[in-house]
Amino acid sequence: MKEKFDAIVIGAGPAGCACGYTLARAGMQVLVVERGKFAGAKNMWGGAFYGPTLGDLIPNFWEEAPFERYIACHRFSALSKDSCLSAEFTTPKFSEPPYNGVTILRSKFDRWFATKVEEMGAIVATGLEAEELIWDGNFIAGIEASGDELPASVIVSCEGVNSVIAEKAGIKNKSKARDVKQGIKEVIALPRETINQRFNLTGNEGIAWEFIGSFTRGLPGGGFIYSNKDSLSVGIVVQLNALAEKQVKANDILEDFKAHPYITRLIDGGKLLEYSAHLVPVSGINVMPKLYRDGFLVTGDAAGFVVGTGLILEGANFAVASGIAAAETVIRAKQKEDFSESSLAYYQELLEKSFILKDLKTFKEAPHFLENPRIYSLYPDLACDLAEKLLTNDGKPRKKVWKHLREATSNKVSLFQIAWELLKAVKTI
Amino acid sequence: MNFASVEDKLAVNKYDIDRDFHINTHENICQTCEGHFCVFACPADCYKLTDGHITFSFEGCLECGSCRIICDKEAIEWVLPRPGFGICYEYG
Numbered sequence: 001m002k003e004k005f006d007a008i009v010i011g012a013g014p015a016g017c018a019c020g021y022t023l024a025r026a027g028m029q030v031l032v033v034e035r036g037k038f039a040g041a042k043n044m045w046g047g048a049f050y051g052p053t054l055g056d057l058i059p060n061f062w063e064e065a066p067f068e069r070y071i072a073c074h075r076f077s078a079l080s081k082d083s084c085l086s087a088e089f090t091t092p093k094f095s096e097p098p099y100n101g102v103t104i105l106r107s108k109f110d111r112w113f114a115t116k117v118e119e120m121g122a123i124v125a126t127g128l129e130a131e132e133l134i135w136d137g138n139f140i141a142g143i144e145a146s147g148d149e150l151p152a153s154v155i156v157s158c159e160g161v162n163s164v165i166a167e168k169a170g171i172k173n174k175s176k177a178r179d180v181k182q183g184i185k186e187v188i189a190l191p192r193e194t195i196n197q198r199f200n201l202t203g204n205e206g207i208a209w210e211f212i213g214s215f216t217r218g219l220p221g222g223g224f225i226y227s228n229k230d231s232l233s234v235g236i237v238v239q240l241n242a243l244a245e246k247q248v249k250a251n252d253i254l255e256d257f258k259a260h261p262y263i264t265r266l267i268d269g270g271k272l273l274e275y276s277a278h279l280v281p282v283s284g285i286n287v288m289p290k291l292y293r294d295g296f297l298v299t300g301d302a303a304g305f306v307v308g309t310g311l312i313l314e315g316a317n318f319a320v321a322s323g324i325a326a327a328e329t330v331i332r333a334k335q336k337e338d339f340s341e342s343s344l345a346y347y348q349e350l351l352e353k354s355f356i357l358k359d360l361k362t363f364k365e366a367p368h369f370l371e372n373p374r375i376y377s378l379y380p381d382l383a384c385d386l387a388e389k390l391l392t393n394d395g396k397p398r399k400k401v402w403k404h405l406r407e408a409t410s411n412k413v414s415l416f417q418i419a420w421e422l423l424k425a426v427k428t429i
Numbered sequence: 430m431n432f433a434s435v436e437d438k439l440a441v442n443k444y445d446i447d448r449d450f451h452i453n454t455h456e457n458i459c460q461t462c463e464g465h466f467c468v469f470a471c472p473a474d475c476y477k478l479t480d481g482h483i484t485f486s487f488e489g490c491l492e493c494g495s496c497r498i499i500c501d502k503e504a505i506e507w508v509l510p511r512p513g514f515g516i517c518y519e520y521g
Binding site for chain 1: 433434435438439441442445464466469470472473474491492493494495497498499508509511512513515516517518519520521
């Protein structure tokens with residue numbers, strides 16, 4: 001009889017590492033399996049981690065974790081064909097630890113996080129894939145990996161958006177294309193001083209910059225630029241079904257984004273270091289699977305714990321928090337020696353109490369709201385058009401805002417509709 | 430060098446290419462498919478439409494899973510590459 005683990009965690013991303021770390025700290029026998037050659041080898045994202053979750057787990061993590069820059073500045077821009085209208089927020093508070101947000105390159109960061117998990121006493125097995133589940137009646141009793149049977153009291157799926165094991169566990173179906181967005185990204189090297197100059201940053205200040213506009217050709221999605229230490233993360237996120245239905249490739253959208261005169265000069269002279277792609281589950285609680293069954297828990301992206309409102313797109317903090325909640329559930333189940341579905345239902349309780357399910361419920365309507373195509377093309381164009389009209393001096397008598405607004409919107413959309421959708425936005429996000 | 434094409438971009442990535450495919454396509458189904466959603470959904474241009482036929486190459490695959498989700502004809506069998514193989518992100 002092989003050694004039986006208290007828990008096997010599938011995937012060494014933020015959810016899996018947080019789960020493994022918490023379990024090992026409590027003295028549990030934990031195995032974290034990671035299919036990549038090292039933790040982070042298969043992982044990419046836009047670029048930022050927000051909130052106190054990680055600092056709660058590893059106090060002062062920023063002193064040792066390989067993060068890139070703290071986010072001192074948030075900028076939001078609407079792009080029309082050749083114009084740009086922006087809003088920016090910055091406060092000295094964002095520049096003080098514990099930082100509100102930090103930019104991170106996952107390949108470095110996940111590797112560090114996995115090392116912390118090992119230091120805590122868990123086994124992190126890289127280059128090992130959970131291929132099948134082992135069943136004992138209704139119970140999930142272990143995994144098969146590289147031909148070995150590995151028994152465990154609980155399996156925690158932290159496998160991310162392509163959650164093939166959670167599907168095999170029978171608690172969720174394959175995602176639908178309208179419930180995921182495709183993110184693609186280029187990491188572009190630029191000298192640190194150049195980044196600081198171009199983005200008005202000093203020292204280790206960073207920027208998180210989100211864009212909407214006609215470059216997505218009306219498809220639900222947007223662009224982003226995050227500043228790393230010596231590189232920029234430049235990418236787009238677009239609804240997957242829309243790409244297929246409109247027969248557009250994400251890379252063409254990315255190229256249009258990069259070719260915008262305002263973006264071109266920001267990345268000018270940069271050298272491409274990497275091109276990556278990933279899916280983001282964006283339908284949140286509307287398609288949330290069952291989160292537990294006998295001997296099984298599901299966390300992070302695999303559970304669809306992502307909140308996107310257009311202003312924010314967060315998932316990693318949900319991954320970490322749900323990984324911790326899963327670990328606490330396993331620790332409690334171990335004390336009772338009861339790993340049945342009813343015992344693991346404690347996980348749901350923890351999630352209901354935390355920001356995870358609260359946020360997902362608060363922004364329940366956001367995914368549907370964000371399907372409105374006017375947000376991605378008509379409104380950014382109108383905003384830029386209006387700004388141009390207001391600011392251009394062409395020697396003719398000036399008009400008031402209201403008159404310009406009437407002219408800019410005529411034949412396109414009624415002012416009543418704009419007001420209605422603005423109200424809906426304020427109420428939804 | 431202008432890195433505009435997917436092919437150029439993939440060339441800078443680090444891969445450990447496996448000898449075996451990790452994605453199998455059912456050509457007989459692909460031939461009857463009119464949508465060819467996979468061609469537009471794949472960010473690595475693994476699926477190409479030539480003379481009405483879908484051709485597939487797995488080497489540049491970024492393992493995002495888009496094709497697995499977008500194909501509504503059940504023509505794509507998507508399994509993960511063998512552990513340690515496939516895309517190996519150095520930045521992510």
